Amino acid sequence: MELTRLLDPSSVAVGVEVSDKESLLNAAIDLVADRKGVLDADAMREAVFEREKTMSTGVGKGLGLPHAKTAAVNGILAALVVCKNPVDFESIDNEPVRIVFLLVGKQDAKSQHVRILSRISRMMNQKDTRDRILAATTSEELLSVIEEVESQLN
16 A cells, blocks of 8 residues: 555644654644544554554654554554654664654554555665655645655555
8 A cells, every 4th residue: 555545735744843752643643633534533542652652663764653553443544744853752773753654554454554664664764765855845745755755666
């Protein structure tokens, strides 16, 4: 499944000002909390925070990939947040993050969930992609970057 099918201007945010990891996670969750397919927004939020307690999803290179599988959603939801300033995310490389991809899926969509996380990782492994994402000034520009980079993966 392509990210461009999961993201739209209302599920991405550029220049978000937050000061800590909790606020950053909440900002990402808020982008999808009222979407079709969310059966229980509070339970979805709780699932993301519980997963984060297990182990930080700060994967390095300024990227956070918070994710959860939960019965609180029907389908797969994604959000993308680009922070104005770096935020401590307890990342594996001890570097703060500015880019956060949130992925929340229903419990029985495990293989699809893993494929999407892998796709995000492949895209974000390229420094040029990260730089272009950080340079985007609007949601539309950000989505355009994602669409272009994703088309090169196929």
